Amino acid sequence: MIQLSSILSCLALFVIPIFVGRAVWMILKKRTSISFPWLTYFILGSLTIFGWALISQYLLLKLFPGSNFVFLLKGGVFGCFLLSLGINGKFWRKNFRFRLRNSPWEIVWFLGLAALIFGLWRWRSPYPLNWDFLEHQALVNTILKGRYSFVTSRISDTFIFNGYSSFFHTLLATVQAIFPPKVLDFWLAISFCHLFLVILASWIFAEQISQDKTIAFFSSLLGGLIFESVTFTSLFFMPQTFTAVIFIFLFTQMIRGAQAENLPPSWLLGISCLFLFLIHYVIGFLAALILAGTYLYITLRDHPAAKIGFGLLKIMVILLLILGLVSPLINLNFLNQGEAKFYNFNLAKKLFLFQRAYGLSLIVFVPLGIKEILSRRKKEEFLVIVIGGIIFILVLTNLPYMFKFYVLGRFFIHLVMAVGMGALVSRLNSRSLRMLGMSFLAVTFGLIFTTNTIYWKEILYYQSLLTHLSGNEVKAAEFLINKYGQKSVLLLSDPATQGIFEAISGFNTQGGVYANLSTRKEVDIKTFFENPDLFSRELNGVYDRFEVNPTNRFLILSGRYFLWAKRPIEEKNALYFNLWTPADLTFEDYKVGYQMVTSRPDLFELIYLNPTLMILKVKSSFTL
Amino acid sequence: MKQLGKNLRSILGIFVLGTISLWGVSLPENVPVKPVGEMLVAGFKNGLSLYQNQRPYYYNFFPFDDYLIHGDGKRTAFITQEEIKGNSYQAVLHQSHWQKIQKAVLSYFGLATPTAIFKGENKITYSVSVEGNKMTVNSVLAPQPKTGLQGVGRTISFYSSDFVFDFQGNLYTEKSEEDQAYLKQFYGIEPELMEGKFRYRVPGRSLIILNPNIAAVMIVRSVDPQELWVNQYTNHVEIETPAKSGKNEFLSKIQVEIYDSPKEALRSL
Numbered sequence: 001m002i003q004l005s006s007i008l009s010c011l012a013l014f015v016i017p018i019f020v021g022r023a024v025w026m027i028l029k030k031r032t033s034i035s036f037p038w039l040t041y042f043i044l045g046s047l048t049i050f051g052w053a054l055i056s057q058y059l060l061l062k063l064f065p066g067s068n069f070v071f072l073l074k075g076g077v078f079g080c081f082l083l084s085l086g087i088n089g090k091f092w093r094k095n096f097r098f099r100l101r102n103s104p105w106e107i108v109w110f111l112g113l114a115a116l117i118f119g120l121w122r123w124r125s126p127y128p129l130n131w132d133f134l135e136h137q138a139l140v141n142t143i144l145k146g147r148y149s150f151v152t153s154r155i156s157d158t159f160i161f162n163g164y165s166s167f168f169h170t171l172l173a174t175v176q177a178i179f180p181p182k183v184l185d186f187w188l189a190i191s192f193c194h195l196f197l198v199i200l201a202s203w204i205f206a207e208q209i210s211q212d213k214t215i216a217f218f219s220s221l222l223g224g225l226i227f228e229s230v231t232f233t234s235l236f237f238m239p240q241t242f243t244a245v246i247f248i249f250l251f252t253q254m255i256r257g258a259q260a261e262n263l264p265p266s267w268l269l270g271i272s273c274l275f276l277f278l279i280h281y282v283i284g285f286l287a288a289l290i291l292a293g294t295y296l297y298i299t300l301r302d303h304p305a306a307k308i309g310f311g312l313l314k315i316m317v318i319l320l321l322i323l324g325l326v327s328p329l330i331n332l333n334f335l336n337q338g339e340a341k342f343y344n345f346n347l348a349k350k351l352f353l354f355q356r357a358y359g360l361s362l363i364v365f366v367p368l369g370i371k372e373i374l375s376r377r378k379k380e381e382f383l384v385i386v387i388g389g390i391i392f393i394l395v396l397t398n399l400p401y402m403f404k405f406y407v408l409g410r411f412f413i414h415l416v417m418a419v420g421m422g423a424l425v426s427r428l429n430s431r432s433l434r435m436l437g438m439s440f441l442a443v444t445f446g447l448i449f450t451t452n453t454i455y456w457k458e459i460l461y462y463q464s465l466l467t468h469l470s471g472n473e474v475k476a477a478e479f480l481i482n483k484y485g486q487k488s489v490l491l492l493s494d495p496a497t498q499g500i501f502e503a504i505s506g507f508n509t510q511g512g513v514y515a516n517l518s519t520r521k522e523v524d525i526k527t528f529f530e531n532p533d534l535f536s537r538e539l540n541g542v543y544d545r546f547e548v549n550p551t552n553r554f555l556i557l558s559g560r561y562f563l564w565a566k567r568p569i570e571e572k573n574a575l576y577f578n579l580w581t582p583a584d585l586t587f588e589d590y591k592v593g594y595q596m597v598t599s600r601p602d603l604f605e606l607i608y609l610n611p612t613l614m615i616l617k618v619k620s621s622f623t624l
Numbered sequence: 625m626k627q628l629g630k631n632l633r634s635i636l637g638i639f640v641l642g643t644i645s646l647w648g649v650s651l652p653e654n655v656p657v658k659p660v661g662e663m664l665v666a667g668f669k670n671g672l673s674l675y676q677n678q679r680p681y682y683y684n685f686f687p688f689d690d691y692l693i694h695g696d697g698k699r700t701a702f703i704t705q706e707e708i709k710g711n712s713y714q715a716v717l718h719q720s721h722w723q724k725i726q727k728a729v730l731s732y733f734g735l736a737t738p739t740a741i742f743k744g745e746n747k748i749t750y751s752v753s754v755e756g757n758k759m760t761v762n763s764v765l766a767p768q769p770k771t772g773l774q775g776v777g778r779t780i781s782f783y784s785s786d787f788v789f790d791f792q793g794n795l796y797t798e799k800s801e802e803d804q805a806y807l808k809q810f811y812g813i814e815p816e817l818m819e820g821k822f823r824y825r826v827p828g829r830s831l832i833i834l835n836p837n838i839a840a841v842m843i844v845r846s847v848d849p850q851e852l853w854v855n856q857y858t859n860h861v862e863i864e865t866p867a868k869s870g871k872n873e874f875l876s877k878i879q880v881e882i883y884d885s886p887k888e889a890l891r892s893l
Contacts, residue, residue, distance in 0.1 A: 228681060425634075437634070451650070463662055586839045611885070
């Protein structure tokens with residue numbers, strides 16, 4: 001069972017910004033009626049929290065040097081929340097019965113579908129399957145220790161590339177400071193909430209564009225059941241997927257406003273674009289561009305100058321096609337210290353990734369959907385084809401990280417597919433036949449999701465589980481917390497073990513999963529066999545710019561660590577390579593640990609042992 | 625009538641398009657995979673193998689190693705060298721792509737186990753049944769040769785670096801003194817090396833295989849009237865089952881249990 005504090009922490013991520021944002025809206029005396037007001041409140045509230053964090057760090061701490069950042073953050077935000085209860089009091093009393101646009105059956109569908117998908121996904125997987133949560137939680141842990149900056153790489157050396165600001169992590173740190181959760185439970189809870197929001201967003205988006213609940217049904221089905229590698233939209237809560245969900249809500253808000261001839265004001269669009277950009281620079285920038293472009297199209301489409309705009313759009317599409325053709329000649333694999341090479345997929349690989357997520361349904365239903373949209377001649381649906389098509393062309397270009405843009409594009413592509421599926425079903429003239437058709441397609445996509453899950457989790461076998469983490473690793477982390485909780489500790493191991501322990505224990509490592517080359521060399525066990533004293537010196541010499549002189553250095557010899565040590569040097573040094581699955585200690589592994597502790601007790605001391613790992617204290621004395 | 629036709633066409637269209645969508649899914653090569661304690665069992669093109677994820681050590685149940693024992697004492701493999709060289713046998717892990725999809729989905733929920741069928745001069749079907757950390761590997765030879773079959777020898781391969789020993793304290797693989805000292809240090813076990821022959825009948829009904837490079841220990845058990853042998857020359861454990869005349873097919877079983885350490889394995893006695 002997930003702990004209550006973890007659930008509260010997860011819900012607070014949405015509730016606190018909404019309340020604070022509403023209060024800000026009232027203070028700004030904005031009476032303008034907007035659709036999806038809670039979305040606007042959430043954006044305003046989140047930006048307020050981020051703003052407060054930056055003010056605390058860059059102003060208040062300088063004015064009052066003895067202050068504690070976490071206290072200021074937690075206190076300030078919780079104070080704002082309490083204040084907002086007063087400011088919003090009348091509003092919430094008046095609107096106590098939460099007026100849902102969706103019928104109760106639709107809510108049951110969203111929750112039921114989310115529960116079913118989440119259950120299928122988590123079958124035999126007791127811990128979060130989102131590997132990236134490790135680095136995000138590591139950053140949150142560091143913020144909660146009082147180290148803060150706008151720039152992520154200035155908070156933790158796990159972040160070597162600043163792909164986003166610390167906005168996302170500030171929100172997480174805030175709620176975890178107010179309601180301290182069990183970390184693993186928190187990430188399970190937030191993953192479920194995120195999946196629910198993806199399904200909800202897919203439904204609302206499709207219903208607004210098509211005005212058809214059957215299409216909305218199929219869009220929500222695809223939204224939840226399609227899980228793409230690299231983008232991970234539906235099941236992983238991370239900056240790029242969070243950006244995508246907020247973007248789709250914003251896009252829907254804009255379309256609803258346009259249809260009601262009540263577009264959101266441009267300043268609100270500006271703030272929303274800023275929000276998206278701060279969460280993820282690249283995805284947010286594209287999302288902002290799409291929002292701004294759509295806004296311009298809606299406001300200026302009847303303007304005489306609109307023809308120039310459409311002309312520019314056509315030129316842009318042609319340029320994109322040319323980019324797609326010449327992209328194999330452009331080499332950007334050096335980006336992100338060479339990690340980009342691993343994310344530069346050729347066309348065959350991209351098609352394979354699509355096939356894994358969709359089977360052949362993309363090829364089957366997209367053309368059907370396009371044909372149906374062209375025959376229906378609805379402006380909004382045509383806009384969906386244009387935006388979806390542009391993103392799809394970008395995705396297919398042979399440049400690094402392009403596939404990540406599909407995190408935005410998938411909502412549009414799914415809507416096109418849903419229109420195709422809806423057209424098939426609508427030809428059936430009896431309700432029971434339509435239900436049969438819809439059920440069959442639901443089961444089909446359920447099976448596609450299951451086979452995709454099987455493929456995705458295939459490498460994660462550990463005993464009878466499919467998991468990134470083991471119970472023994474969690475127990476070891478708990479041991480470290482209980483015994484060394486308040487002490488200065490630097491953990492040393494292979495990158496994967498480092499990343500795991502940094503997230504779940506809260507202790508620091510050099511770089512976590514992204515340890516630098518120097519650290520990778522210094523922790524390599526082969527040095528012990530050549531020269532134990534040198535190995536000890538190297539371990540003591542691992543330099544972490546945030547934990548320069550730790551009191552305790554612990555070497556974690558896990559089954560993973562020993563497997564990593566046997567890999568070729570290219571893999572050991574590669575940022576993209578990890579041991580994704582736990583491994584228990586073997587007879588040979590035990591021998592090594594035993595030798596280290598018994599032959600050189602002056603250098604190493606065993607402080608913890610379980611079937612998966614042993615933790616050695618690295619003693620700091622050595623002869624010069 | 626016109627509406628009925630339209631409905632039929634539409635519903636058929638939905639079924640066909642949905643089926644095509646599903647047909648195009650990608651599946652891992654070796655499905656189904658079944659956990660057995662600390663290890664996994666899966667089908668490969670040469671047979672079934674027991675292995676541990678991320679570690680390149682495989683304990684194989686292959687028709688190229690299993691053998692028929694004839695009345696004159698001669699032995700022939702289920703699939704002979706001539707058949708291998710002439711490529712005149714067929715290995716079947718799945719009957720069709722749809723069967724593969726079905727097995728993959730069922731195995732995700734623990735409801736399917738791997739099978740492998742080999743068709744040469746003999747037709748042999750390998751299958752497993754698993755309960756927790758206990759696995760039975762079945763092989764069905766059908767049809768059973770009408771005359772002259774004395775028995776069937778089933779085999780499990782092991783590595784020369786493994787500790788292979790029995791509960792009577794006999795060690796069947798040569799290990800360094802250092803390794804034997806560690807075995808005693810870690811698990812209190814001190815078996816003595818058997819020397820002088822290359823093939824030994826195991827006195828009891830159980831044999832332990834400890835691979836120093838995987839985090840698991842295997843116990844191979846024989847049941848009456850099977851005989852348990854260790855062949856140092858071929859690095860195989862051999863389980864010989866006498867034939868029963870008058871039967872159309874020959875079913876033989878190997879029982880394997882997986883534990884996470886020798887201590888756990890010894891407690892199972």
